[in-house]
Amino acid sequence: MSEPLTKVDSAVQGLSSSPPKETKHRRTSSSAAGVMNINDLEAQGTELQIAKETQKLGWKINKSPSTIEEKEHLKKLLTTPPVKKIDLHFPLGLEVTARNLKGVTIKDALDAIHKQFKKRADDELDLPYLAGFEWDKEESWTRLIVHLQKDAGHQPISKKKKKGGDE
Numbered sequence: 001m002s003e004p005l006t007k008v009d010s011a012v013q014g015l016s017s018s019p020p021k022e023t024k025h026r027r028t029s030s031s032a033a034g035v036m037n038i039n040d041l042e043a044q045g046t047e048l049q050i051a052k053e054t055q056k057l058g059w060k061i062n063k064s065p066s067t068i069e070e071k072e073h074l075k076k077l078l079t080t081p082p083v084k085k086i087d088l089h090f091p092l093g094l095e096v097t098a099r100n101l102k103g104v105t106i107k108d109a110l111d112a113i114h115k116q117f118k119k120r121a122d123d124e125l126d127l128p129y130l131a132g133f134e135w136d137k138e139e140s141w142t143r144l145i146v147h148l149q150k151d152a153g154h155q156p157i158s159k160k161k162k163k164g165g166d167e
Contacts, residue, residue, distance in 0.1 A: 051106060078104045
């Protein structure tokens with residue numbers, strides 16, 4: 001029983017010493033096609049267009065964006081071309097960031113703003129209503145300026161029917 005063992009592993013014999021490496025494709029980010037990085041747009045000199053619907057919302061910044069009557073406006077992209085994230089700058093210095101890998105929508109921007117102001121009471125806010133956004137490429141290419149106002153502005157008027165007939 002002093003003989004050395006000579007066992008052969010059939011799975012390894014005849015192959016190189018290192019097993020073949022499997023190449024796995026790295027998953028790309030789940031962003032939609034055509035959605036840009038704001039810094040790439042600046043490098044290319046591509047100008048932003050802001051959705052005009054933001055000026056017609058009559059939205060109070062300390063109320064949830066779900067209180068807006070025109071739900072279809074919330075689904076629209078905030079900018080053209082769509083971006084993954086954008087900073088929203090308030091005149092007094094506060095800055096919030098809206099993000100969405102499929103393109104920042106109006107709702108994403110309102111959610112980011114609401115998160116900052118949801119705990120504020122109505123009387124704490126001098127200008128409680130969103131007036132719209134402004135893109136000033138001279139000041140900063142990568143952010144939008146948030147404009148606020150005292151009242152709801154041109155809010156949609158709901159038509160109510162009077163009870164009774166013509167008398």
